[in-house]
Amino acid sequence: MNLSIVPSYVLLVFAFCIFIIYWARRNRAMSQVETRSVYFFVAGLFGWTVVATIFGLRGIHSSPELLERIPFLWQAFVAIAMWMVMYAFSNNFRGAMNGLADATPATWLVFVQALRIGALGSIVKAVRGEITSSFPLWVGIPDFLFGVSAIIVGCLLLRNPGGYRKTLVAWSTAGASIILLPTFGLMPYWMNEPGFTFIFEFPMVMSPSIIVPILILLNFLLVWKAMRQGSTA
16 A cells, blocks of 8 residues: 555545445434443543554654564554454444444445555555565455455446345455455464565554555445345345
């Protein structure tokens, strides 16, 4: 993802999340208490964003001391762990997830994934040699292509809003997998690859810390929505 647009992407994904919460509440898909639980989660994500930003500005993410003690891309797990805790212990939050899935148009959840086209920035930097790690090529190219496919799938869905249930499940699952599998499946390799520390530099670190986790959670929200619908592929 292009370093210069990462902060803008953070604002965009937060704005999208707040809007779909507002939309679901407006359409009475969530109760007031369920809505508060989701806003509480978003507030937690915002708090983590502030912490990750401070760490980034101070160089803590890429400090040798932290990398030696936690030699893993731990930042990406924080947002997911927050969601898992909320889902496990809050009935209101689980109900809110159902409300969000039901109320949010599938086209919105598809088109928001077009933000992943921004991975092109890192790909270009890798080709130019500005990033020496091969990570932007192995992960960035599939991520970019998935972003392009979001525009195609979204346009198809506009023509047939009630269809493509099975296709959406497969497509959205693939969208999460093309990041999760090569990133964490090959993490021992990445952590020992010269140049991989670029991922810990600010503002790039905001991508695995908050942008990618939110987009993956939206992938799974679309999967859940499609599974709850009765339309056929």
